[in-house]
Amino acid sequence: MMAHTPGPPPRFSPLARILHWAMAAMILAALFIGVAMVASLAGYARLVAIHRPLGILILVFAVIRLVNRKLTTLPPFLKTMSPLERRAATAGERLLYTLMIVQPLVGWGMLSAGGYPIVVIGSLHLPAILPARPTLYAVLRETHTVLAFLLFATFLAHLSAVLFHTLVVRDGLIRRMASWRR
Amino acid sequence: MKTDDTPPSDLPAPLGLASLVVRVAIIGGVVGMIAGAFSYCAGWLTPHALTPATMIDAFEQVNGRKSGFRRNHAKGVGVSGAFESNGAGVSLSKASVFRKGRVPVLGRFAIAGGQPYLPDAQGKVRSMALLFELPGGEEWRTGMNDIPVFTVNTPEAFYENLVASVPDPSTGKPDPRKIAQFLRENPASAQALRLIGAHPKSSGFENDAFNSLNAFRFVNAAGASVFVRWSMVPVESAKPPVDAELAAHRDYLFDGLVGAIHQHPLQWHLVVTVAQPGDPTNDATLPWPTDRRHLDVGTLTIDRVESEATSPVRDVNFDPLVLPVGIAGSDDPLLSARSAAYSVSFTRRESEHKEQSAVSVAETR
Numbered sequence: 397m398m399a400h401t402p403g404p405p406p407r408f409s410p411l412a413r414i415l416h417w418a419m420a421a422m423i424l425a426a427l428f429i430g431v432a433m434v435a436s437l438a439g440y441a442r443l444v445a446i447h448r449p450l451g452i453l454i455l456v457f458a459v460i461r462l463v464n465r466k467l468t469t470l471p472p473f474l475k476t477m478s479p480l481e482r483r484a485a486t487a488g489e490r491l492l493y494t495l496m497i498v499q500p501l502v503g504w505g506m507l508s509a510g511g512y513p514i515v516v517i518g519s520l521h522l523p524a525i526l527p528a529r530p531t532l533y534a535v536l537r538e539t540h541t542v543l544a545f546l547l548f549a550t551f552l553a554h555l556s557a558v559l560f561h562t563l564v565v566r567d568g569l570i571r572r573m574a575s576w577r578r
Numbered sequence: 579m580k581t582d583d584t585p586p587s588d589l590p591a592p593l594g595l596a597s598l599v600v601r602v603a604i605i606g607g608v609v610g611m612i613a614g615a616f617s618y619c620a621g622w623l624t625p626h627a628l629t630p631a632t633m634i635d636a637f638e639q640v641n642g643r644k645s646g647f648r649r650n651h652a653k654g655v656g657v658s659g660a661f662e663s664n665g666a667g668v669s670l671s672k673a674s675v676f677r678k679g680r681v682p683v684l685g686r687f688a689i690a691g692g693q694p695y696l697p698d699a700q701g702k703v704r705s706m707a708l709l710f711e712l713p714g715g716e717e718w719r720t721g722m723n724d725i726p727v728f729t730v731n732t733p734e735a736f737y738e739n740l741v742a743s744v745p746d747p748s749t750g751k752p753d754p755r756k757i758a759q760f761l762r763e764n765p766a767s768a769q770a771l772r773l774i775g776a777h778p779k780s781s782g783f784e785n786d787a788f789n790s791l792n793a794f795r796f797v798n799a800a801g802a803s804v805f806v807r808w809s810m811v812p813v814e815s816a817k818p819p820v821d822a823e824l825a826a827h828r829d830y831l832f833d834g835l836v837g838a839i840h841q842h843p844l845q846w847h848l849v850v851t852v853a854q855p856g857d858p859t860n861d862a863t864l865p866w867p868t869d870r871r872h873l874d875v876g877t878l879t880i881d882r883v884e885s886e887a888t889s890p891v892r893d894v895n896f897d898p899l900v901l902p903v904g905i906a907g908s909d910d911p912l913l914s915a916r917s918a919a920y921s922v923s924f925t926r927r928e929s930e931h932k933e934q935s936a937v938s939v940a941e942t943r
Contacts, residue, residue, distance in 0.1 A: 428619050433918075435621035435629045437733045438911055440918035441899050476589065510924070511894055513717045519903045521715035530893045534929030548616060556609050563601040566590045 406471035406572065413575045415461045419454065423496060426450045427548050448503075449516050455500035462493060476567040488554055495547040501525075502543060506536035628737055630918035634926065636740040641692030646932035649923040651705050651721075653696065654688030655832050655937045656889020659843065659880040661710055667875035670804060670850060671796035673904030674712050676875055683878060684709040686891040687783045687835060690723065695936045698831040700779060700819060706788040706810055706846075707896040708878070719900040721916075722788035722810060726777045727770045728862035733915035735764050770863035782831055784838040785814040788846075792898065792916075793859035793908040796850070805853035805908055807866065810846035810878060814838070832937045836883050843881035847874050860909040885942045886935040895924040 408416070426447060433443035473482050507514050508524035509532040515521055526532060561569035593601065617623055637649040644652055661683050667676030675681055689696075690703035703723050710718040730736045742756040761768040780786040788810045797803045824830050838844055852871040858864040886892040899907050899917040907913045 428616060431616065431620035434921075435619075435627075435631075437628060437630055437633065437915040437918050439914065440630065440921075441907060441914035444917075510928070511890075512897075513715055513900060519714060519716060523715070528890075528893065530928040530932075533893075534925065537925050538929070552609055552613060555612070556605060559605040559608060560602075563605060564593065564598065 451500040458496040509533035634922045651688035652694040656891040657685040663876035671904040672799040673902045697828045716902040721896040728791040731861040781817040783835040795906040813845040839883045846878045885939040
């Protein structure tokens, strides 16, 4: 369908694509584990032990990804996207980047304010980033839930938009991020 | 943000109406399925399932909502001191707490139940919760009770027992028929209550023994692991129960503890009981045979007591799964459930206005 286009469509850099798909899997796992663990008596301990290091890993990946994005040239928007759609896509991406950095920080800050030791795995501990304070803990705990739902909703919007371009507009948008084929 | 366009390309021909509808439906189906799976994981599709929140709701039904207090073990007092390890525990666990030496300890003595102001009474379960501050940011938190076995062996039974104890609105007291029915349906709990009833009660906190009840796993430096339970065994000798006049005072058990600590530091031996293969590790209602190996691993000294109003332990969640490397949970289903439910109780009370604790600053001075 892109037969008349000279050369393949521009793509994100290989590192950007690896980071995108790795983080997609990690963030979805963290979201699903997060909502499941707070509703589970039997699975709580095991799920928390995964959720906590996963959140820290997401934070590390998100910082690398943000730096990578600032340092590299992004592929241009497709012609099929209207100015309004481009603004919406840009705003959505900014929101996703903000959430994938802020959400782990809120989790870390929440454990700090709750006076918990911040165990990553085994004896690996992180320092507290906030003073132990009950009211701060309560606010951050609530914030962590609200941001989780916001992150999930933003993901669903992102997925819907990509599926719409792939199945309805059929402009090959997903090839910009596809790692599996040209 | 980049605004330059890709070179013009030919788009495929517009979709027919039927094809468009099918494709939009596929998108809706995919997104809907992911949202549905998320809702399922969050428990929104199973509103009657037992969750950490419904467990704490049941506590609030039994006790009312007591602003700022723990939903269970609500009436308590903060203490602090140190644990002096004798080094014997190193053979069982590589946790730094068992190396010969001294670590600071925060603690809390409390009475089971969600009532922060109810008068002390001899028959009530007493608890000792401890937080060992270990090197490198590690902590060991443990909550122990002065009963020999726990009253239930599953979170579900715990919940049913709670619901059976919700006060009848007409009498203001639990319906004895509901309690009796619970015990008929849960023979393990009935048997545990017989053991608890036969267990001698000490006169106060200061000469009471406190037990982990749940089993844990110790792992030593060689990687060998054993299942254990532990107890804090008092150095203080037994005393006769206080006379009726003193016992009429609302906080007489706490007053006795405060007075004892003001006289001299109180001490307990940390005694680890090592399971033999086949001993029940997933059932806290069952005692282990009395001939099991008991290892004294060190001495706890409590030399300071203060009201919750000033003690840091008011804002500590004594989650039994906050453990150092070398100590792990067992297959006891109560452990994960305690961890989950304590977290809900902690979040609720930390977001509420803190009411004055029964044991005030003046009483602990």
